[in-house]
Amino acid sequence: MRLMTWHGGDKFTLDTVPDPVAREGRVVVKIDTIGVCGTDVHITQGLFPSTPPKVLGHEGSGVIVEVGSGVDKSRIGERVVLNTTSHCGDCSACVTWSESRCENAGLTSGMFAEYATAPSQSAVRIPDSFDLEQAALTEPASCCLSGAEMMRIDDNGIGVVVGGGIMGLFTLAFLKRQGVERMIMSEPVAARREMSRQFGADLLHDPAEGDLAEFIKDHNGGYGANIAAEVVGQPKLVAKCVEVVRPRGQVLMIGVSPEGAPLPVDLYDLHYREITLRGAFGRGDVFSRTPAEIATLDLSNVISGRYELQDVLQAIVDSGEGKGVKLVIKPNG
DSSP states (O other): OEEEEEOSTTOEEEEEOOOOOOOTTEEEEEEEEEEOOHHHHHHHTTSSOOOSSBOOOOOEEEEEEEEOTTSOGGGTTOEEEEOSBOOOSOSHHHHHTOGGGOTTOOBOOOSSBSEEEEEGGGEEEOOTTSOHHHHTTHHHHHHHHHHHTTSOOSSOOEEEEEOOSHHHHHHHHHHHHHTOSEEEEEOSSHHHHHHGGGGTOSEEEOGGGSOHHHHHHHTTTTOOEEEEEEOSOOHHHHHHHHHHEEEEEEEEEOSOOOTTOOOOSOHHHHHHTTOEEEEOOSOTTOGGGHHHHHTTSOOTTOEEEEEOGGGHHHHHHHHHTTOSSEEEEOTTO
């Protein structure tokens, strides 16, 4: 099979290796679609820790074509999405943190490839009516669903999402479903801003046209937001979210800031206004139920660019430049 190997920085090679074989408890999946994640972009930019050489890509969907011993042969032919890890349910991380941090996890292989191999548990069947290409959005959506479900939704109120990429859209949708009465999308790119309406946005804010804090107050009786979610991965925008929430407001960090980045906020202000700052990293415990959650959303035109396997680098560059909403790789045509 063909796969793309990352060698550090912006260096990739298109390699041919033997087709994978399903070992005990594992399955082989013919990949249909892999999403290009902001983490892939950050890895190539040196902003997220990763060690080459390796095969990147962790947002995949496809069809099971082979199963190993201990796996029911009836799984062959199943349409699935691939979780990046399995979980045991018994270790300290599973019990006290989340199953996505399992200390005994089995790993799914990198997905910028024609085939991937995964623990059977990690190949999650999707609803029969769900489009296989759109199902590749499960992994980013699961991160947003996990984060949204961490928040306290006790008085409806108003929420704001800063960043209208795919993660921002899902975060907005799930906060709205959790019970936030009105949601604001703050995003500089007009097409992304407009797309947020199909995910439930009530108000749209263009950062070029005015201050976000004032915009929120103008639409909330002079008060800040109950919840503000940063979904870009820029510390200055986390600080902006702290600024725009009301006393006892909540700030949710979905975007992944660079490793080692300091928090550029006034800690006295954070303390005095009793702000809750919550990090949300990864899939939590929700991956297996995420396909059914997103299958009910309007995902039309969310996938805005499709690339062949050998064009992974170009897709990563284009994603980093904000071209489109979600770019994907189609390794098997």
